[in-house]
Amino acid sequence: MIEQLTFDVLNDEQKYQHFMERINRGEKIEADDWMPDDYRQALIRLISMHGISEIMGALPEKEWVPKAPTLNRKLAIMAKVQDEMGHGQLLLRVAEDLMKPLGKNRDNIMQDLFSKRLKFHNVFHMPSPTWGDAAVIAWLVDGAAILSQTMMLDTSYGPYGRALKRICQEESFHAKHGESLVLSLAEGTDKQKQMLQEAVNRWWDALLMFFGPKSKNETGHSNVDKNIKYKLRTKTNEQLRQEFLTKYVPKMKLIGLDIPDKTIRFDEDKQEWIYKEPDWNEFKKIVSGNGPKTNERLHLRQSSYEQNEWVREALGHISSAAVG
Amino acid sequence: MKKDHHESDAFYEEFEVFSKKKDGSPIQHQFSLLAPNEEMALIMAKENFFRREPAVDIWVVKRSNIRKLAQSEKEALKKLDKPYRETKGYADLNRRWRAFKEKGKDEWLKGEKEA
Amino acid sequence: MSFSEKNKAMTELLYQLADDDFIHAHRGSEWLGLAPHIEEDVAFSSINQDTMGHAAMYYKLLEDLGEGKADDLSHRRKPEQYRNAIILEERNGSGEYLESPQYDWAFTVIRHFFYDVSKKIRLESLKQSSYEPLSEAARKILTEQYYHLMHWEVWFKQLMTSTAKARKKMEAAIFKVWDDFGGVLTLGPYGDEMVKAGLIEDEEVLKTRFTERMQKYFQSVDFKLVTEPQMKRGDGRAGVHTPDLEHALSTLSEVYVSDAEAAGW
Ligand SMILES: [Fe+2]
Ligand SMILES: [Fe+2]
Numbered sequence: 001m002i003e004q005l006t007f008d009v010l011n012d013e014q015k016y017q018h019f020m021e022r023i024n025r026g027e028k029i030e031a032d033d034w035m036p037d038d039y040r041q042a043l044i045r046l047i048s049m050h051g052i053s054e055i056m057g058a059l060p061e062k063e064w065v066p067k068a069p070t071l072n073r074k075l076a077i078m079a080k081v082q083d084e085m086g087h088g089q090l091l092l093r094v095a096e097d098l099m100k101p102l103g104k105n106r107d108n109i110m111q112d113l114f115s116k117r118l119k120f121h122n123v124f125h126m127p128s129p130t131w132g133d134a135a136v137i138a139w140l141v142d143g144a145a146i147l148s149q150t151m152m153l154d155t156s157y158g159p160y161g162r163a164l165k166r167i168c169q170e171e172s173f174h175a176k177h178g179e180s181l182v183l184s185l186a187e188g189t190d191k192q193k194q195m196l197q198e199a200v201n202r203w204w205d206a207l208l209m210f211f212g213p214k215s216k217n218e219t220g221h222s223n224v225d226k227n228i229k230y231k232l233r234t235k236t237n238e239q240l241r242q243e244f245l246t247k248y249v250p251k252m253k254l255i256g257l258d259i260p261d262k263t264i265r266f267d268e269d270k271q272e273w274i275y276k277e278p279d280w281n282e283f284k285k286i287v288s289g290n291g292p293k294t295n296e297r298l299h300l301r302q303s304s305y306e307q308n309e310w311v312r313e314a315l316g317h318i319s320s321a322a323v324g
Numbered sequence: 325m326k327k328d329h330h331e332s333d334a335f336y337e338e339f340e341v342f343s344k345k346k347d348g349s350p351i352q353h354q355f356s357l358l359a360p361n362e363e364m365a366l367i368m369a370k371e372n373f374f375r376r377e378p379a380v381d382i383w384v385v386k387r388s389n390i391r392k393l394a395q396s397e398k399e400a401l402k403k404l405d406k407p408y409r410e411t412k413g414y415a416d417l418n419r420r421w422r423a424f425k426e427k428g429k430d431e432w433l434k435g436e437k438e439a
Numbered sequence: 440m441s442f443s444e445k446n447k448a449m450t451e452l453l454y455q456l457a458d459d460d461f462i463h464a465h466r467g468s469e470w471l472g473l474a475p476h477i478e479e480d481v482a483f484s485s486i487n488q489d490t491m492g493h494a495a496m497y498y499k500l501l502e503d504l505g506e507g508k509a510d511d512l513s514h515r516r517k518p519e520q521y522r523n524a525i526i527l528e529e530r531n532g533s534g535e536y537l538e539s540p541q542y543d544w545a546f547t548v549i550r551h552f553f554y555d556v557s558k559k560i561r562l563e564s565l566k567q568s569s570y571e572p573l574s575e576a577a578r579k580i581l582t583e584q585y586y587h588l589m590h591w592e593v594w595f596k597q598l599m600t601s602t603a604k605a606r607k608k609m610e611a612a613i614f615k616v617w618d619d620f621g622g623v624l625t626l627g628p629y630g631d632e633m634v635k636a637g638l639i640e641d642e643e644v645l646k647t648r649f650t651e652r653m654q655k656y657f658q659s660v661d662f663k664l665v666t667e668p669q670m671k672r673g674d675g676r677a678g679v680h681t682p683d684l685e686h687a688l689s690t691l692s693e694v695y696v697s698d699a700e701a702a703g704w
Contacts, residue, residue, distance in 0.1 A: 007396040033395050058472045063537060065468055066687075069695040069704035070510045071495040075488055078468055082375070082484035089372060089477045093356050105336050106358060106477075131694045131704075166355070170376075189700045296538070300473070303539055308475030311544050314598055314605035315360035316335035335476075357478050364597070367590045371482035 028158035051091030122291035132199030139178030448632035457497035458523035464491035524622035552591035569637030627676025
């Protein structure tokens, strides 16, 4: 009998070996394929966090949808926030398929979110008091997210890669949208420029924190190594942060923005940015679910989910009645 | 709060979404979504996956109606080369045609001389 | 009919069309991130964008008629200058939309469904409008109306025929919307002039089409309603509005009016 036909009779160790060989050959793992528990858990953690971050991330931006100044801006930001919800949808589907063998579905993800068992990018859950914040979120927060998502495009998990491909295509619109918002303020009145600068000051630390600490020394634990071993990601936190600074600091200076870090400079010898580290103790607190606006926004999400329970119940009832 | 798991499961049914980009192109898989039934799946599919991309046709299929391959079945799809059923198995044709052409030229030249 | 009479009828009609879509799209977009289902959240947002886009088209027609810049028309008028129907300005539910909104999905489904049924009827009529740019716009907008209507029809039928709890909520929403839906169907104080100028068909004709259509939908889900749609809280077409509109407008224009010197945003 041909060797490939005998996959089912392999023991777990052989299956693991077979799995690692596939990954190292650059093959993509699919949802129904055999995978080590460790890999499944790493994927669930990474992708559900990513998906929920998109959905929760829509909430601070949504505050600016009605307030967007012109008809055209209203349309564009609506489309942008909708895309973020759409990214959440794509990613949750990927996570849900991974959780299905464990007997979990979307409802469980939501419950985990509400009980704070499921983490998301809390660093972005800060107050966004002005239109300047909307512009900075659209330009720099999205800019940071684009870098980390692009890095994972070649991930070993096929369904995640396909979702990321769709997401990154849409992000290229988000990048232009963000630039357009920022440029309009930078070209504008003193009041508009000031609004932009103040927003940059508010978001700077969060942007640096978003990429995570350099090594686990700063926070005590990190899943980066495992994610690299399983080819889920290809760059370290610090590599991404350096890329971010290289991409955005010169542009920020060009439009007359002050970087809220007097010490920042590019070291020609080391070929890297030297910058003031954000407060990683603060980071630890925020990551564990205590961002300035985390509770408020969780509450918003939870109360709307619960108030609409009757809708899901009603339609679930039709389907189960039709089947049963 | 107690949850009726049966009904929450029934609301979150999996549907696979397929579409045809333009006339003449094949139907392609796009992504999946959760919906309580086909009608709902359809109205959601359109806006979840075709906000920008064009589509001239959209299908939604309940995932439980799809017979998929198990991993061992997928692995068994790898097969030995069958050159006799592919064009690359016939790479010698050019050389053979060329030989006939060369020979034809010689024959023709020979005829010229004799005449 | 004098030029200025015709012009007045025309701008009044365009304000009705623009303001209806503008405020309706706004109420819809407040659901962003809060809809009962993530897939629905995404789908609903497309409808709101389309509708806001329709409003922008109408405001542009007003701009072309010399009424002022489209952005000023949508963001700088006083509440009493708005011509939208009152039912469309009503909040989605109690509570602020950033803090503990108690949004009512049944109300939203009913309001959107009824509105899209009436909008389609109105657009079919506007296709024959004597004002060429308006009939052109109506033709364009109609292309997007098919799926909007389908969307809300599916929601309407399924929720009406599901659980007793859902049915009760839906019926309450129907009665609530019906009480003021007359405000959407009326053409307001300049209706006769609009009809005389050939801009749109008579209000009664459109209303009959609407109620006949609705009766069919009601029958399909075993529901009866014998009364006509009312206009209990007044005629938005005549500038009568509720505090909900004022509240919404102050949010919608907060940034736009915040810097008088700003040349662009
Ligand atoms: Fe995103
Ligand atoms: Fe984005």
